[in-house]
Amino acid sequence: MSYLIRVLAICLAVRLSSVDAWEHGAGPAPNNGAARQFIVFDPTVAGNPAVAQAVPLDRTGWTATADSSQSGNAASSVLDGDTGTIWHTAYDPTVAQLPHNIVIDMKAAKWINGVTIMPRQDGNNGNIGQHTIEVSQDGTNWGSPVATGTYLNDKSLKTTIFGNRLARYVRITARTEAQSDANQWTSAAEINILAGPDPILPPGQWSGTIDFPIVPAAAAVVPRTGKVLAWSAWAATQFGGSPGGYTLTATYDPATGVVSQRRVSNTAHDMFCPGISMDFNGRPVVTGGNDAAKTSIYDPIADTWTSGSNMKISRGYQSSTTLSDGRIFTIGGSWSGGNGGKNGEVYNPSSNTWTLLRSATVANMLTKDRGGVYRADNHAWLFGWKNGFVFQAGPSINMNWYGTSGSGSVKLSGPRASDVDAMNGNAVMYDAVAGKILTMGGGQHYQAAPGIPNTHVITINNPNASATVTKVANMAYARAFGNAVVLPDGKVFVSGGQGWAEPFTDNTAVYYPELWDPATQTWTVMAPNAVPRTYHSIGLLLNDATVLIGGGGLCGNCPTNHFDAEIWSPPYLFNADGSRATRPRITAVTPTTSGNAEVAVGGTLTVRTDSAVSKFSLVRMGSATHTVNTDHRRVPLTGTRTTTNQYSVKLPTDAGVLLPGYWMLFVMNDRGTPSLGFTVKVKL
Known part of the structure; x- marks a missing residue:
């Protein structure tokens, strides 16, 4: 060109x-x-x-007003270019109570896409914690926030990026003080508004930014509540050199927009670079990582963390997957705990025991990474399947079946067609009933390697049988370090990544996500996200059929730490004119136990809706870190109408297809618009 x-x-x-x-x-x-x-x-x-692109605008002639200011600390201080002067809310003779807000008037409407806030540099008093950011063209009508969340309590510049908005006014509301919820004051040294030109948007739409007090490098959707539990490492911005056994976490509630934070120390586990699986009771089971032998388990009902037994082999960067009998299989992970020999083992959540599978050898699944085994056994693409077997689809070009009975087993299933090793690529089971897996992206080496656009469909059936592999149309963008999820309608969404695989840089970041349609086996470019999502980013399907992507970085004082997330609304949520489509609604699901929908494998659900629907699917709740989201899969279902807006839905009879645990049930109307997800527990 x-x-x-x-x-x-x-x-x-x-x-x-x-x-x-x-x-x-x-x-x-x-x-x-x-x-x-x-x-x-x-x-x-x-x-x-x-x-x-986001650059500060010229602030000449701008004004700032606040709901409260202490004498000598006027709101205008945030626009004077001097980090030694601050805006501070009133504390003498009386303390003004939170929430507090400050409004920046740019004097003319401008296209903006971000805000930076420099905290005071002489202490932490008044640092903004929970907050919202809103924009307006007239100073009266504000609409929905363009960003919400919680800032980290330190002196670093706080940067919030959002999709382009045309606005004259920006209002920042502090709801808590970052240092202590008991403190009522708010302060800031400088505030800048950022701008970048606006593109013609392909399909889909992005939310405002959700700010986190950590870099969310790992996350899981919490069953029943639909909240997103995220964590970084022992620090908000970095890993390694841990002072000892704890992890910083943050929880985002989509219903309220609130981001809360917690330091988890009772398990003595730095949970950076772990394996993650959701067990049959909906508990994220987090293994290894920085503390390479540890197991930590989150109970979503009690909202507590507990310790599980240690693994037989210390690991980091391993993958794990839930099995058809409810156990959890893990393999690989030479990033920590020593190099090589990271053979398979299984965890039994009922007995809290690990069993080593000496014959489930890791050697079969190694890539030819120039970094050796330290990199070659990382981030396996694992899928729990029938009779306790696991299918390993990559990232090595050689695919394998792992058996988990007795001392375990491994059998080569053949190469992934003409593909290459695809470390830090993605694999998603988009139709578990048909045994269909979509693989995409990655690189031949963990780092310092070009990303690849390759896309394949793998079909599996009986364990130990050779898989069928079909080459389909490549992605428009080569990408490594991306994230992928399957939507309720069976389409696969991939976002983020970079064209040249290199940790801790946003160079060659891919901002345009893509959507793969199984009917046409082609990709369509979607609307771009606002923030680069590369190494250490996450992607998860939420209960409302939208997709959350976030994070990237976790590299100390580097410029690529991203303390935020964005939510993408797929095209199926819109009418042709861009207005929001009317969703069908699930009004009831039976059978229930203690008020919650529960069903056994092979059982039948009775689903009542508020309007006619034509399609049904279950999507298993996911967990993500380092491109891996192994337990996330979709099961298409067939519903038979029994009365007006009531349907009988038969579930698959094999627990390898319908893994035990928590799923989101979706119904879709003739236009393909999905309902909100209804939580269903599939019992052992």
Whole structure:
């Protein structure tokens, strides 16, 4: 492509016609719900869209007003360019009570996509904790927040990036003080507003930013509540050199927008770089990592962490998966606990015991990474399957079956067609009934290697039988370190990653996610996210059929720490004119136990809805770290109408297809619009 054509492509890509402009009354509704391609599409220039650029605007002539100010600490101090002066809320003669807000008036409407807040540099008094950020064109009508969350309590610059908005006013509301919930004051040294040109948006829509007090490098969807439990390491911004056995966590509640935080020390486990599986009681079981032998278990009902027994082999960067009998299998993980020999073992949650599987050898699944076994046994693509077997789909080009009975076993299933080793790529079981797995992306080496766009469909059936592999259309963007989830309708969403695999840099970051359609076996480019999501990022399907992506970094004082997340709403949530589609609603599901839907493998659900529906699916709740989300899978279901808006839904009879544990039940109408997920426990 010539230089002139590239320039024209970029110019067209930044034309101001975003969904956000329409939402705030700045133009006609875009055709956001339609399945259309990006108007100018050239991966060589569009991989780093203008929407991601965020630079401070000139603040000349701006004003700042606040609900409260102490004499000598006026709101205007945040615009004077001097980090030695601060805005501080009133504390003498009386203390003004939280919440507090400060409003920046830019004097004219501008396209903006972020805010930076410099805390006071002479102490922590008044640092903003829980907060919301809103924008307005008239100072009266504010609409939904563009960002919510909790900031880390330190002196570092706080940066919040969101999708482009046309606004004159920015309002920052502090709901808590970061140092202590008991403190009532708020302060800030400097506030800047960021801007970047707006692109023509492909399908889908992104939320405002959710700020976390940590870099969320690992996360799980909590059964029953639908909250997102995230964690980093012993510190909010870095790993390694742990002072001893604890982990910083944060929990995001989509229902309220509140992000809470906790330091987990009772398990004496630094849970960075672990294996994660959701057991049959919906408990995230977190193994190894920085404290390489440990097991920690989160109880979502009691909201507590407890210690499990230690693994037989110390591990970090291993993968694990829940089995058809409810046990958990893990393998690999030479990142910590010594190099090599990381053969398989299984955990029994009922007895809290680990059993080594000496014949489930790791050697079969090694890649040819230039870093040797330290990298070659990392992040296996594992899928629990029938009769306690595990299918290992990658990232090695050789695929394998692992047996978990007795001392274990391993049998080669053949190569992944003409693919290459694909470390830090993704694999998603999008149709468990048909044994269908989509694989995508990765790189031939863990780092310092080009990302690949390769995409394959793997079909598995009986354990130890050779899998069938079909090459399908490549992604538009080569990417390693991305994240992938399956949606209720069976389409697969992949986001983030970078074109050149290199930890702790956002160079070559891919901002445009893609959506794969199993009917056409092709990818469609989606609307770009605002923040790069590369190494140490996460991706999870939420109960409302949207996708949360977040994190990236966790590298100390590096510039690529991302203390935030974004939520993507797929095209199926929109009408053709860009307005929100009306969702069908599940009104009741039986059988129930103690008020919760529970059913055995092979059982039948009775589903009542508020309107006619035509499709049904179960999606298992996921957990993600380092591109791995092994237990997440989709089971399409068939419903038979029994009376008006009531359906009988038969479940698969094999626990290897329908793993025991917690699932989200979705119904979809004829337009493909899904309901909110209804939590269903599949019993052993």
